[in-house]
Amino acid sequence: MKSTLYILSLLFILTSCKKQSELSNRFNCKTSKITNPKVYTDFKNNFKIAIPTNWKTELYYNDYQSEIFAADTTKQLSETYIIDVAFNYGNLEFNDEFYKKTAAIIANSNLKNVKSDTLQFKSKPAYYYMVSGTKKGFTYNQFNLLVKLSPETYFTAYSEIYGTNTIDERICESINLLNSIEFLQ
Numbered sequence: 001m002k003s004t005l006y007i008l009s010l011l012f013i014l015t016s017c018k019k020q021s022e023l024s025n026r027f028n029c030k031t032s033k034i035t036n037p038k039v040y041t042d043f044k045n046n047f048k049i050a051i052p053t054n055w056k057t058e059l060y061y062n063d064y065q066s067e068i069f070a071a072d073t074t075k076q077l078s079e080t081y082i083i084d085v086a087f088n089y090g091n092l093e094f095n096d097e098f099y100k101k102t103a104a105i106i107a108n109s110n111l112k113n114v115k116s117d118t119l120q121f122k123s124k125p126a127y128y129y130m131v132s133g134t135k136k137g138f139t140y141n142q143f144n145l146l147v148k149l150s151p152e153t154y155f156t157a158y159s160e161i162y163g164t165n166t167i168d169e170r171i172c173e174s175i176n177l178l179n180s181i182e183f184l185q
Contacts (some may be wrong), residue, residue: 021179022119023128023145029172034180041184042066046087047155050180064089070177078138078163081170083177085157087185092146092154094118094127106131111142121147122183124155130171138162143171149183 020031037050043059044066051057057070067086092098106113106129116129126147133140140162147155159174161167 021121021175023121023126023175024172024179026117026119026128027168027171027175029175032173032176034176037180039180040068042068042087044087046153046183046185047085048182048184049085049177051177078165081162081174082160083157083174084159085178085181086155087149088154088156089152090154091151092148094125094146094148098127102129109133111140114141121145121178122181124149124183135162139164141167141171143174145178149185153185155181155183 020029024031034050034052036053038053038057039048039050040057040059041048043061046066049068051068051070052072054072054074055070056073057068060067060069065086065088067084069082069084071082072080103113109131111131111133114130114132116127118125118127120126124147126145128143128145130141130143132142140160142161143159145155145157149155157178159171161170161174
């Protein structure tokens with residue numbers, strides 16, 4: 001009887017522990033639950049993402065991409081973040097030309113690259129970078145993630161974080177939302 005209870009307890013502990021994503025580990029994020037999540041599917045049925053139900057969420061599509069944009073409009077901009085996720089049609093290669101083009105865009109935007117690296121996201125090759133600077137008079141940070149899904153498709157996401165308070169926490173919250181993504185293609 002005791003051994004059966006011990007095995008059941010051990011199984012419960014093992015199944016209730018959620019493994020951190022590689023992206024969460026890179027930013028030292030703790031796994032947390034999304035508050036009151038609602039799962040949104042993009043217009044073209046390429047991916048799903050969980051977003052809190054109280055957030056303003058908009059879906060958009062054209063011939064080249066399908067996008068979901070969300071923000072917590074119940075808080076001040078300096079207390080929350082804006083997230084934009086998109087499935088894109090086109091080729092994405094993480095090569096020297098890509099890195100030079102990305103560095104040029106960052107420099108032309110008067111932003112500073114804080115952190116960047118390649119990794120696996122949902123078992124797909126990915127590249128992330130974090131930039132900081134000033135936008136519209138506010139201290140500004142932007143977290144970007146690009147994921148190659150196939151030779152003809154890729155996924156992009158960015159999170160805009162304004163202000164100087166709880167930046168790391170808000171980055172981790174946006175990574176937590178990204179971790180909820182399920183690619184359907």
